[in-house]
Amino acid sequence: MEPILWPLVGRDEECAAIAAALDADPARSVVIAGPAGVGRTRLLREALTMARHRGRPTRAAAASPAAAAVPLGALAPLLPTIEAATPDPLPLLQLAAQAIAGDRTGPAPVLGVDDAQFLDPLSVTLLHQVAATGGVTLVLAVRTQPHRVDPSSQLWKDELATRLDVAPLGRDDANRLVAAVLEGDVDSRTCQRLWRLSEGHPQYLRELLEDGLRSGRLHRHRALWRWEGAVVPSPRLVEIVLAQLGDLEPEEWRAMEVLATAEPTSVHEVAEFSSFEAVASLQRRGLVVDADTDRDGEVRAAHPLFTEVVRRRAPEAVLRTIRQGLAVRAAAGSPEEWVRRGALMLDDALPSPDAAVLATAALRAAGRQEFPLAERLARAGIAAGGGAQAHLALVEAAWWQGQTARSAELAHQAVLVADSDEDRARLASIEVLVLFSGQGRADDAAAALRAATATITSPDGRAVLAATEAVLAFLGGDPAEAVRLGSSVLASAPTGLAEPLAAAATAAGLAVTGRTGRALSTVRAGWAALEALPAGRELTFVRVALAQAEVLSLHLGGRVEELERRTAELYRRNLVSPEWAGDAIACLHRGWAALAAGRPRVALRWLQEALSGLEEQDPAGFLPLCTALTATAHGQVGDLEAARSLVEGETATATATATVFQPFARLAEAWLAAAEGRRSDAGARALDAAGIAADQGQPAVEAVLLASALQFGRAREVVERAERLAGRLDSSLVEAVAQWARAGVRSSGDELDRVSHRLHEIGVLMSAAGAAAEAAAAHERMGNRHAAVLSRSRAETLTRACGLVHVIGPDDRLPPGLTSREEQVAQLAARGLSNQDIADELVVSVRTVEAHLAHVYAKLGITGRTDLGGALSSSGPRHRSARAQGRPDGRSARRAGLHSV
Structure with a gap:
């Protein structure tokens, strides 16, 4: 039995080209060319499957180096037995061509040949002839290699075949x-x-x-x-890679060992351990390529697996010798070069390691979020006398590896060896932030901040401490104080760390108080100030805090599309660094964005990953927020047990420093109540959540949480607060919430429809669906069945876009909507198709079509087909399905087929 194939992903263009070649008149042969491992064989098999679906007989063969030693060796299984050999190849070619082409009475066969680069000359001649005569359509898979001639080249050069160059997947x-x-x-x-x-x-x-x-x-x-x-790599994969590397000369293998030790590396450094000729030979064979760096003359292996395999095969003594030699020669300029030079010194414990190099490398590694390496470098730097810089790197490394208690203690001790106010302030800031956000020790953090303020006198040092105090004010639930303190720091034109740290605190405070424009401009200034800091002088917490402030600003300002785009960008940037605690925070932000957009199932994909990471390490105190958001998403999709477990756990483990996020925890309780069917309690808890935000001076958060109360039918309790907030806050989302509340109090179906469209434009799909559902109920109460059904249809469409099945709206008493089949029939009828045409299109009976149309007329409150166009157009376009948007929507493959690509 043929093994199950992997699904074809990212090969739409190639499949379309193959289909076009097979459907051409006459059909064209196809050459599938590409380097090893890109899936040429998989495409070849797909091409043969496509040919069979078109009624074409197919045959298959595979070439190999062994078969190439025999004329027509690869094609031998397809040829008849020849009793007597003849020195003249012509009769042999004629017999072979006849055997492959058949009797030509039916469709021309399709012959697939894998690894055609190994075909012997006679086989190449044969295939060229049968392709030229049109008796056979060829599909050849050819491995491209820089030092080999493509035997199929004459086919596509003579325009007898379409060549497809297959690249690795994106x-x-x-x-x-x-x-x-x-x-x-x-x-x-x-x-x-x-x-x-x-x-x-x-x-x-x-x-x-x-x-x-x-x-x-x-x-x-x-x-x-x-x-x-x-x-x-597994032993099997190692053998595959070694086969692709081929037979290497000793000097070529030594060059690969140098690259396996440290890449990218300059050609001169590689040649010192091998030779220029060896490097040139590897480049000609495509095993070594120019490195994509700012420095000329650097090379790297053509694929990461090459160096991975070579490193595992090379003796440690050889690698150690190479590291020692490179450590002496390594330059230091960019952060990457500093880190590499320090790592080379570290690995081999040189007799007299350079303390300054180690300390600088440690700081640069911490700035690149390479915290395990930063710790090793910092410890070596401290032992060599690296001073405060090495201590700073060690404190940072311990913090972001989740060792918060150790980090706070190290920071406190390191102040004694710091020789400048700037370093003392930075260490004190780390200690305070770790105590507050990493350990939940608010009183101890405040005491440490007071102690530092009493001893640090320089303006820059005091600015860092003032910015730290602003951060504490925001996290502690006093955004107005955060804005006051942070703005004062920024007004003093600080240098160094104080500016981006103050910008993060100020922007977050501006965001939750509804000043979106100012918040975003402050965030941009903060990012610019952070990037302008000398390499190694930034603080990882500042980067995290700026991202959090930006997320808050975009969400509360109603810029949901930008929020999703920006969180995706921050997530991609984060992946450039090695694995670290910030991975969970990046996923949290992506989940937050999806939840804000009203797609709780998508949000759960990211929030569950974030929750898993934060449960292991939570250096910045994001676990309570993540737990609340994850519980909210579970409640919205109706996953009752998961929501209850998280809400109860969050209540038990919430820390005092999570004050700023308390409104989100109460909102999770509201969605748990909704999932349990306690609609009235859900509305009350949503109002409580908004009240907590109001008490903390977070009017923008208050307004967004009022939207959830509207989802549960609390327009009368919401309207005055929402209208008051809309008048003073810079947020299109808050304006739409106020309009929703006003329309709900008036029970105006038309106004609610307009609000639904406005919420949809902003990008909050669940709220848009709720407003549409409320509009349907309002229309129904007024006896406007036609408008009611259209509003319900819109609510259901938006609900499906949220990834949900049931509409979450203020009123469960909704008029019956069109079923998917009824809407399908109605759309075809509105286009002018007759009942018979519709029946043929949908493969149903005419009687079934008539029955569906009768139901449509009754539900829409219209008399016949002439009213269908206007009635249906009012409901707006349906959202595309997951399949139409290119997302996987089924079980495309089973793990039983892992062995077949």
């Missing part, structure tokens, strides 16, 4: 392929690791996944596939 397509094969979502770092080693080569992905499943390192965790431990 990152998004590779991720989609992995998710389709595993039949589930895959966590971010697993995707990143698989991408780093495979670079989109399906063959490599297959081997990695198969080994991960077999070993158990790849498994499900919180509904996500996750790889535990290092992703390393």
Whole structure:
């Protein structure tokens, strides 16, 4: 039995070209060309399947180096037995051509040949002849290699074949392929690791996944596939890569060992350990390529697996010798160069390591979020006398590896060795922030801040402490004080760390108090100030805080589309760094954006990953917020047990420093009540959540939470507050919430319809669906059945776009809407199709069509077909399905087929 194939992902253009070649008159042959591992064989099999679906007989063969030693060796299984050999190849060619082409009485056969680069000359001649005569359509898979001539080139040069150059999959397509094969979502770092080693080569992905499943390192965790431990090539994959490397001369192998030790590396450094001729030979064979860096003359291996395999095969003594030699020669300029030079010194414990180099490298590594390496470098730097810089790096590394108590203690001790107010202020700031956000010790944080303020006298140092105090004010639920303190710091034109830290606190305070424009401009200034800091002088917390402030500003300002785009961008940037605690925060922000847009199922994909990460490490105190948002999403999709578990757990574990996020925790309770069917209690708790935000001086948060109260039918309690807030806040979302409340109090179906459209434009789909459902109920009460059904249809369409089944609206007493089949029939009738045409289109009887139309007329309150166009157009376009949007919507493959690409 033929093994189950992996799904084809990211190959739409190639499949379309193959289909066009097969459908041409006459059909054209196809050459599928590409490097090893990109899926040429998979496309070849797909082409043969497409040919069979078109009624074409198919045959298949595979070439190999062994078969190439025999004339027509690869095609021998397709040829008749020849009893007597003849020195004249012409009769042999004629017999072979006749055998392959058949008797020409039916459709021309399609012959697929895999690894056609290994065909012997006689086979190439034969295939060229049968393609030229049109007796056979060829589909050849050819591995491209820089040092080999393509034997199929004459076919496409003579325009007898269409050549398709197949490249590795792009990152998004590779991720989609992995998710389709595993039949589930895959966590971010697993995707990143698989991408780093495979670079989109399906063959490599297959081997990695198969080994991960077999070993158990790849498994499900919180509904996500996750790889535990290092992703390393299996023995089988090692053999595949070694075969692709081929037979290397000793100097060529030594050059690969240098690159396996540290890449990218200059050609001169590689040549010092091998030779220029060896490097040139590797480049000609496509095994080494120019590195994409700002420095000329640097090279790297053509694929990460090459160096991974070479490193695992090379003796440690050899690698150690190379590291020692590179450590002496390594330059130091960019952060990457500093880190590499420090790491080379660290690995080999040189007799007299350079303390300044180690300390600087440690700071640069921390700035690149390489915290385990930063800690090793910092410890070596401290031992070598690296001073305050090494201590700063060690404190940062401990913090973001989740060792908050140790980080606070190290920061406190390091103040004693710091020799400048700037360093003392930075260390004190870290201690305060770790105590407050990492450990929930608000009183101890305040005491540490007071102690530092009493000893640090320089303007820049005091500015850092004032900015730190602004952060504490915001997190503690006093955004007005955060804005006052932060604005004062910014007005003093500080230098160094104080400016971006103050900008983060100020922007967050401006966001929750509804001054969106100012908040976003402050965020932009903060990012610019952070990027302008000298390498290694930034603070990771500032980067996290600025991202949080930007998320708040975009959400509360009603800029939902921009919020989704920006959180996706921040997430992609985060993946450039090695795995660290910020991964969970990046996923939290993506989940927050999806939840704000009203897509709770999408939000859960990200929030569950964030929750898993924050439960392991929560250096910045985001776990209570993540728990609340995840519980809210579970409540919205009706996952009662998961929502209850999280709400009860969040209540038990909430820390005193989570004050600013308390309104979101109460909102989670509201959605739990809704999931339990306690609609009145849900509305009351949503109002309580808005009240908490109001008491904390967060009017923008208050207004957004009032939208949830409207979802539960609390327009009369909301309207005055919403209108008052809309008059003073800079937010299109708050304006729309006020309009929704006003229209709900008036029970105006037309106004509610307009509000639904406005909420949809802003991008909050669930609120738009709720307003449409309320409009349907209002129209029904007024006896306007036609408008009621259209509003309900819109509510259902928007609900499906949210990924939900049931409409969540203020009123459950909604008029019956059109079923999907009724709407389908109605749309076809509105286009002018007759009942018979509709029946033929849908493969149903005319009587069934008539029955559906009768139901449509009754539900819409119209008399016949002439009114259908206007009635249906009012409901607006339906959202595309998941399949139409290119998202996987089914079980495309089974893990039983992992062995076949």
